[in-house]
Amino acid sequence: MNWRKTSALALVFLFGAAILPVQIRLDTEARAAHFRKTALDLNLRERIGQAGFLAALSGFRSPLAAILWIQAHTAWENTEWGRMAGIFDTVTTLQPRSILYWDMSAWHMAWNAAVAAMQNEKQPSEALRIRAQREYFRIGRDFLERGILNNPDSYQLRVQLGIVLRDKFEDHCAAAEAFLKAAAIPDAPSYCARFAGYELAKCPGREREAYAHLRRLYLQGDSQRLPSLINLLRDMEKRLDIPQAERIDSPTQPDKN
Amino acid sequence: MKLPGVTLAIARNTFTELVRQKVFYFLLIFALLVIGNSAFMAKFSFQEQFQMLKDISLGAMSVFGSIIAILATANFLPKDMEDRTIYTILAKPVPRFIYLLGKLCGIFSLLAVSILLMSALFLAVLWIREGTVLAETRAQLQGATPEEIAAAVREVTNATFNINLIPGIVVIFLKSALLASLTLFLSTFATSSIFTILMATALYFIGHLQSTAREYWLAGVDVQWWSRLLAALVSLLFPDLQAFNLTDDIIAGAAVPLALFAGTVGLGLLYILVYFSLSALVFSGREL
Numbered sequence: 001m002n003w004r005k006t007s008a009l010a011l012v013f014l015f016g017a018a019i020l021p022v023q024i025r026l027d028t029e030a031r032a033a034h035f036r037k038t039a040l041d042l043n044l045r046e047r048i049g050q051a052g053f054l055a056a057l058s059g060f061r062s063p064l065a066a067i068l069w070i071q072a073h074t075a076w077e078n079t080e081w082g083r084m085a086g087i088f089d090t091v092t093t094l095q096p097r098s099i100l101y102w103d104m105s106a107w108h109m110a111w112n113a114a115v116a117a118m119q120n121e122k123q124p125s126e127a128l129r130i131r132a133q134r135e136y137f138r139i140g141r142d143f144l145e146r147g148i149l150n151n152p153d154s155y156q157l158r159v160q161l162g163i164v165l166r167d168k169f170e171d172h173c174a175a176a177e178a179f180l181k182a183a184a185i186p187d188a189p190s191y192c193a194r195f196a197g198y199e200l201a202k203c204p205g206r207e208r209e210a211y212a213h214l215r216r217l218y219l220q221g222d223s224q225r226l227p228s229l230i231n232l233l234r235d236m237e238k239r240l241d242i243p244q245a246e247r248i249d250s251p252t253q254p255d256k257n
Numbered sequence: 258m259k260l261p262g263v264t265l266a267i268a269r270n271t272f273t274e275l276v277r278q279k280v281f282y283f284l285l286i287f288a289l290l291v292i293g294n295s296a297f298m299a300k301f302s303f304q305e306q307f308q309m310l311k312d313i314s315l316g317a318m319s320v321f322g323s324i325i326a327i328l329a330t331a332n333f334l335p336k337d338m339e340d341r342t343i344y345t346i347l348a349k350p351v352p353r354f355i356y357l358l359g360k361l362c363g364i365f366s367l368l369a370v371s372i373l374l375m376s377a378l379f380l381a382v383l384w385i386r387e388g389t390v391l392a393e394t395r396a397q398l399q400g401a402t403p404e405e406i407a408a409a410v411r412e413v414t415n416a417t418f419n420i421n422l423i424p425g426i427v428v429i430f431l432k433s434a435l436l437a438s439l440t441l442f443l444s445t446f447a448t449s450s451i452f453t454i455l456m457a458t459a460l461y462f463i464g465h466l467q468s469t470a471r472e473y474w475l476a477g478v479d480v481q482w483w484s485r486l487l488a489a490l491v492s493l494l495f496p497d498l499q500a501f502n503l504t505d506d507i508i509a510g511a512a513v514p515l516a517l518f519a520g521t522v523g524l525g526l527l528y529i530l531v532y533f534s535l536s537a538l539v540f541s542g543r544e545l
Contacts, residue, residue, distance in 0.1 A: 004542040005446060008535045015531050016493030019524070020471070023497050026520045027468060033514045035506045036499065058465050059502040062509070063316030066309040073301065097509035100304050 034097060034150070047090045056094060065094040065101065072108075081113040085139055092143065099154050102147025110140025110164050137168045158182035159192055162199070172202035176210075193217055194229055201232060211236045218248060263351055267359025272366045275329055280367065283321055287375050290317050291382050303390045307416045310386065311508045314379040315425060319504065322372055322433035323461060329364050330440035331453035343545065354537035361441055361533060368433045376426050380418070387417040424518045425507040431525035432501035436461065438532040439496065445539040464498030467491055496528050 030036050045053040048064070055064050072087040088105035095101055117132035144161040151157060162178035165171045179196035182188050197217060200210035214233050217224040230248070237247045244250060294313045298306040337343035346356055394409050401409075440457040447453040474488035500521055503513055 002542055004539050008442075008539050011531075011535055011538075013493050016495075019527070020492070022520075022524060022527075023468070023471065023500065024475075026500055026517070026524060029514070029517045029520060030500075030503075033517055034511060035503060035513075035517070054462070058462060059319065059498070059505070060316050061502075061505040062312040066312035066316075069305070069309065095505065095509050097506045097511045098308065099510060100308050101509075104302075104305070 034152075044090065044093055047086070048094075061094045065091045065098070068094070069101070076108065076112070079116060081109075081116060081136070084108060084113070088143065092146070096147075096150040099147065099151055099156050102143055102151070102157055103160055106140040106143035106147070106160060106164065108140075109136050109143060110168055114140070114168070137164070140164055140168070153185065155182040155185040155188035155192060158185070159188075159195070162195060166199060172199045173204075173206065176200040176203050176206070190223055194224065194226065197229070198232065201236060207236065207240060211240055211242070215248070260352075260355055264355055264359045264362060267346070267351075267356060268362035268366060271333065271360050271363025275363065275367050280325060280329070281371070281374070283325070284371075284374055284378070287317055287321060288378055290314075291379055295382050295386055303413060304416045306386065306390075307383070308508070310379075310383060311422070314375075314382075315422075315429065315504045315508060318372060318375045318379070318426070319429050319432070321375065322368060322429055323436055325371055326364065326368060326433040326437040327440050327454060327457045327461070329367060330361075330437045331444055331447075331450045331457060333360050333364075334444045335450045338545070347545070353541050357441065357533070357537055357540055361438060364437050365434055368430060368437065372426065372430045372433070383417055387413065390417075419507075419510065421507045421512050424513045425504040428501050428503050428518075428521060428525075431522060432498065435496065435498075435501070435525050435528050435532075438529045438536070442532045442536045442539070445536045445543060460495060461498065463491060464496050465502075466499075467495045467497045468499040471497070497524075500524055 027036075044056070048056065048068075052064055055061075068087050068091045072084050072091065075081075075084045075087060088101070088108070091101050092098075092105055114133045114136035117136055118129050120129055120132070123129050123132070141161065141164050144157050144164060147157045148154070148161065158178050159182045162175045162182065165178055166175035169175075176196050176199035179192055179199060183192035183196055185192075193213075194217060197210055197214040200206050200213055203210070211233070214229060214236070218229060218233060233248055236242075291310070291314050295306070295310055298309055301309070334343075337346075343356070347353065390413050391410060394413055395406065398406050398409055436457065439460060440453060443456050443460070444450070444453045447456070470488040470491035474485055474492050503517075503521065507513060
């Protein structure tokens with residue numbers, strides 16, 4: 001080997017050492033921006049096989065996730081709910097920043113799989129059907145909670161979590177918290193705050209807080225003055241015995257126009 | 258002729274030569290993949306369709322970019338030596354580094370044109386699909402309030418084109434260009450193009466593991482000394498190709514912070530410059 005080749009190799013080493021702090025800084029910046037959060041570990045290797053793992057390692061996580069998503073769709077057409085849950089788990093591990101994958105996985109589990117479990121004719125025991133249904137509710141909620149951890153700046157997943165907690169778990173207090181957190185995200189649509197108010201109103205012990213929240217929304221103007229909100233406010237005014245002069249229909253109210 | 262003119266002439270010649278080798282035929286496969294994907298996905302929701310279209314298209318752009326970079330670069334030195342064109346060029350007052358620079362610029366041009374064509378095709382398919390979905394949405398929402406229609410339209414447009422796709426495409430080009438300059442460096446050592454292609458492919462995979470090896474090495478976990486030494490060697494010898502994998506997260510909807518994008522571009526340019534300089538150093542002493 002001539003001296004040029006030797007020096008070139010030595011320079012590669014030196015450059016590698018010199019560039020190390022830059023690489024570490026970039027990696028930290030990427031992780032702070034929630035990039036490259038995929039855990040490419042042995043667990044994933046077992047689920048996607050050697051070729052898939054190699055593809056994921058080589059920077060083809062998203063095409064691999066798309067191919068697996070098509071497989072999940074086929075599993076859905078064949079109503080293979082357990083297989084679907086496994087594929088969804090892999091897809092969301094590969095693409096943790098895709099809100100669509102978390103959202104759809106949760107929807108399939110908490111709605112489609114749960115209904116199918118309840119209507120399962122092969123299972124004569126109702127108790128076991130209910131248990132299976134609750135298990136799918138839990139899996140759906142779990143997808144949304146993990147999705148939120150990976151996408152803390154997304155209001156969509158918090159809204160979906162609120163809907164699952166409201167419609168499937170009937171936990172109105174937890175649903176209200178989910179909607180409130182969604183409403184606090186800058187680009188969240190106005191319905192998030194309304195949904196939070198509706199659920200707070202059903203949360204025992206938080207009726208006054210719900211009333212204050214809904215009234216605040218009402219005072220924001222026409223965009224929030226929907227029939228459901230107005231009817232609920234009137235109903236709460238009666239239930240909470242709000243003085244006549246403070247009620248929204250009172251002619252003395254400054255916002256009345 | 259002055260040196261920039263010579264570089265440009267070699268670059269133009271390299272580009273023309275590569276085009277004559279029918280390199281652009283790969284675009285047919287890409288078109289088939291993108292259009293076929295778009296037609297096949299009709300049974301999915303529009304959000305799923307757009308997500309998968311982006312996944313497959315940008316993934317294919319990255320694969321084709323990398324393959325072109327490695328194959329085109331690995332071939333030119335052995336081919337020029339076989340055809341004896343290298344002797345004709347270097348017999349003139351053309352420094353060896355200018356010859357390499359011209360060749361590399363030609364390959365960069367090919368990569369840029371390829372990625373531009375693939376991007377144009379991908380964006381055109383995305384735009385056509387968006388138009389179809391928008392028409393369907395408007396038809397379904399007949400009689401709805403203008404606010405409801407506007408919200409539905411916004412939902413469709415948000416799922417299709419995202420300005421962050423542009424930095425994603427730039428980074429795909431940069432990664433391909435980096436692979437080209439790395440392959441050039443390898444080819445200055447190598448005696449055959451097969452050796453260069455095999456080595457460059459191996460480096461492609463190792464480069465994607467570099468960041469894992471670096472983390473393992475720097476974490477200082479209590480393992481055998483040789484294991485840490487190996488991790489250190491991988492960290493210092495190979496480029497961090499994982500740093501150029503921003504597209505996976507961009508497709509998922511993540512916005513690239515400007516500092517991260519600028520840092521990635523800077524790192525890519527630095528790698529290209531260093532590998533090119535080292536290629537020039539080795540090539541300057543090579544027996545021809």
